[in-house]
Amino acid sequence: MKLNMLISDLTPQECRDMLTRIGFGRLACARDNQPYIVPIYFAYEFDLLYGFTTVGRKIKWMRTNPKVCLAVDEVLSHFRWMSVIVMGRYEELPNKAKFRREREHALVALEKRMPLWWRTAIAVKQSPTRHKDAEPLFYRIHIDSMTGHRAFPDAVKSKIGRADKERTT
Amino acid sequence: MKLNMLISDLTPQECRDMLTRIGFGRLACARDNQPYIVPIYFAYEFDLLYGFTTVGRKIKWMRTNPKVCLAVDEVLSHFRWMSVIVMGRYEELPNKAKFRREREHALVALEKRMPLWWRTAIAVKQSPTRHKDAEPLFYRIHIDSMTGHRAFPDAVKSKIGRADKERTT
Numbered sequence: 001m002k003l004n005m006l007i008s009d010l011t012p013q014e015c016r017d018m019l020t021r022i023g024f025g026r027l028a029c030a031r032d033n034q035p036y037i038v039p040i041y042f043a044y045e046f047d048l049l050y051g052f053t054t055v056g057r058k059i060k061w062m063r064t065n066p067k068v069c070l071a072v073d074e075v076l077s078h079f080r081w082m083s084v085i086v087m088g089r090y091e092e093l094p095n096k097a098k099f100r101r102e103r104e105h106a107l108v109a110l111e112k113r114m115p116l117w118w119r120t121a122i123a124v125k126q127s128p129t130r131h132k133d134a135e136p137l138f139y140r141i142h143i144d145s146m147t148g149h150r151a152f153p154d155a156v157k158s159k160i161g162r163a164d165k166e167r168t169t
Numbered sequence: 170m171k172l173n174m175l176i177s178d179l180t181p182q183e184c185r186d187m188l189t190r191i192g193f194g195r196l197a198c199a200r201d202n203q204p205y206i207v208p209i210y211f212a213y214e215f216d217l218l219y220g221f222t223t224v225g226r227k228i229k230w231m232r233t234n235p236k237v238c239l240a241v242d243e244v245l246s247h248f249r250w251m252s253v254i255v256m257g258r259y260e261e262l263p264n265k266a267k268f269r270r271e272r273e274h275a276l277v278a279l280e281k282r283m284p285l286w287w288r289t290a291i292a293v294k295q296s297p298t299r300h301k302d303a304e305p306l307f308y309r310i311h312i313d314s315m316t317g318h319r320a321f322p323d324a325v326k327s328k329i330g331r332a333d334k335e336r337t338t
Contacts, residue, residue: 026240028197028204035197035204037240037254071195071206085206 005079010148015084018072018148019044023113025072029090031061042141043109049088049141050106059137062090068141079153086146093138106138174248179317184253187241187317188213192282194241198259200230211310212278218257218310219275228306231259237310248322255315262307275307
């Protein structure tokens with residue numbers, strides 16, 4: 001007998017619950033097929049994620065190529081974790097009349113989600129090594145698809161134990 | 170006076186120390202400019218990262234496009250964290266005579282780093298929802314560049330406080 005791990009799929013509702021509860025993840029964008037990852041805070045609403053940031057590499061890249069991937073996870077131990085992967089598209093919400101309602105909605109959603117969110121974005125301005133391009137901006141991610149997995153420990157008396165032994169000798 | 174956050178660059182040595190210490194991160198790959206993120210354990214050695222996994226979407230994508238990004242972070246609080254971003258290229262270490270030495274080296278490096286690493290990869294075989302394509306494989310990431318940042322709290326009596334107020338009213 002040894003401790004192993006089972007992995008099962010999350011239901012769509014479990015994925016949604018997790019995005020609502022966690023509100024933090026890693027966002028990947030890509031340019032010329034070179035991916036790039038940044039941590040983000042977000043507010044989730046059905047098929048949208050709202051975010052706020054300052055202009056930087058990720059924004060420049062997502063303006064060129066809106067395809068993104070968001071990974072949200074909750075790790076309780078090596079054998080017990082949940083993870084949701086979102087595939088989606090970036091849309092900027094510029095400071096223009098046309099986007100006023102959406103920007104206000106994003107602000108309310110984000111403030112409700114995390115009152116500290118704006119400090120992180122603003123703080124970059126304060127960095128001694130970064131002075132340029134700290135224009136704040138709102139965006140949203142349109143969710144095209146999402147998948148989720150849960151891992152949990154399982155005590156097994158199995159071939160896997162023997163396979164491991166063979167593999168490590 | 171209010172608590173704010175300063176962000177500064179890590180030195181190359183601090184980046185290397187962090188990769189050695191943490192050994193866990195999020196790897197992004199891309200196909201047709203669509204990024205995809207997966208969590209990975211790795212063993213770091215100067216300009217290489219060694220990993221082990223089973224064949225799945227990420228491996229299929231990295232075989233087509235080897236450009237990857239790895240994000241490693243350590244978050245102590247909202248205002249105190251460190252983060253390293255690696256840009257690199259995927260190389261598979263197939264089970265062939267030509268790669269024997271490299272595969273043995275990868276195995277030793279990974280086992281030293283994390284004796285449990287193989288369980289995660291193997292466990293996927295055990296999943297009731299996944300039966301196909303669980304062939305185990307070694308790979309390495311060649312590091313092309315890396316950057317790191319550190320955030321720390323800073324009590325400031327500043328324009329930022331006033332700017333926040335204006336922004337949220």
